[in-house]
Amino acid sequence: MTAAVLPLLEFTPPTIDYVRLLPFLIVIAAACLGVVVEAFVRRTWRHEVQVGLALVALVASGAAIVSGWGSDSLAVVDPIGPDQPVGSVMVDGPTQVFWLMLVLFALLAVCLMAERRVYAGRNAFAPMAAAIPGSQAEAEADQASLEHAEVFPLALFSLSGMMLFVAANDLLLLFVALEVLSLPLYVLAALARHRRLASQEAALKYFLLGAAASAIFLFGCALLFAYAGSFDFDLIALRYDQGAAADRLLWAGLGLVLVGLLFKIGAVPFHSWAPDTYQGAPTPVTAFMAVCTKIAAVAALLRLLFVALGAARWTWQPIIAGVAVVTMLVGPVLGIVQSNIKRLLAYSSIAHAGFLLTGLAGALTVQSGLAADQLGTVASAGFYLMAYGLATIGCFAAVTLVQSQGREVTELSAWAGLGRRHPWFGLVMLVCLLSLAGIPLTAGFTGKLAVFSVAWRGGYWWLVLVAVLAAVVAVYVYVRVLVLLFSRPASDQVEVKLPGPATAVVLTVTVIGSLAFGLVPGPLADLLAQSSTFLRSVHN
């Protein structure tokens, strides 16, 4: 090889707009502070201090997002860009929308993690994670009512990674954010108080498959770098426009990067981790990762596909459509045969990933001829994720309440008649499951309507036909649970615990939200439509 001399660049630091980054900085600062709290605060106070810190940080972060609403700009600007400014962190409309959703759902998930009353005065996590399950040390830790309060900083670290993932305008940052969001989740999955072997097994499966998906993702990033000579989304788009369109490096890189992101979304054939991990992980953690990870991954996928590879959409649209078909057929069909509510919700989450992908396959954005302020792919995906998130967190909150001798009972056979015995419990499950099923007058229906209409208008009418068929199968999955819940005779093997204040808040918010966004979808849809355009720094 001829020795091309690398340019010796003077180091010019990037311009960082700290105010734009404030919502993210608050979350990561609180996470770091949480680690310090673990070291210096007395054990008896840690839980309360950590919960308080996490709640304050999330509310402050939400307030910072709202106060910066409506202005779009790069938060980190690279000094060595060409004529136009390029940068690695983009805070624009979609970023702010997805940030707000992430913070809202993290708030609800933290409420579930903070719940103690339904677990007889202790939180849902192992008394001492390092102790061998069934050992003397574990029994002593349990006797002493020890708790792991590290879950709150871990959740905040994961959330900070998700926020960065959503805002990343650069492949390298996308990879680092992917790891920052995943690594704490692997630990959280291993921390269940009961059935610890299953919990550790869930963590191992999630970790090995997740690490492999990250490695595949990284190889894709490296190939895209080889193609474009830059990690920046805008410069990759520029390179594509300048020719060398049908480059093998580009297609291979695109394919591998898609594998990594579709894994996080839980799309078939990269879904196999989801049921095991959802079942084994502590239920509040399952709720957090089912909702927040999916929001972050969908948002990052949208930005990557539309900003970096928008001009190549004729290539990726059929791929996404194909994955969508398989995902939304496999999810509900396997959901039918599940006998465990957490596994059933995992397959439900897979099915919803498929429905979401139909909107992506439609690829309806301002660039492809969408009128401004109309519901395009980004806005419809946002609405869908909102509906899915509310209903899913509500379901998992309900799962934490069904117990026998202090342990959660997730086998569906034991759930028979619970809705009849406890009408309030039945009502919560009714609203959440109907919203997941997409029955009219719930948020889930509006979300499905939005993504299907985008796919239809984007020319994928056959995909909509398949999706409607899959949605009918999915309805059967949820109705089966509802019939069981209101069947006779009522099971008396289990009790439904009265929720503590934290869980009560979650149940109330999810039920009201699922109904409100179904009855009056207008305001949310308008808000999403107005802030659904990705800001590009390179216009061509």
Add this chain to the structure above:
Amino acid sequence: MTDLYLVLAVILFSVGLVGFLIRRNALIIFMSIELMLNASNLVLVSMSHVHGVLDGQVAAFFVMVVAAAEVVIGLSIIVTIFRARRSTSVDNEILLKG
């Protein structure tokens, strides 16, 4: 000539991927994943040279740091499981299925 670096990287990556798919010991699977990460590093560094920019070389450092963090988490999970079950074979993990 530069294509040869890509070919070598693809070979390394494939060895890692095949190892991930067929090996049954969690530690060996983990090593295979590290091999995949290093294949990416090779692409980043060699392509950085080809394009005459430093981005790829800087990225390789990021990847190393991330890989180190991943080792910490991964080994702690594997060691925890080994202490409980006296085995690191993924075939013994059969509590969760269906």
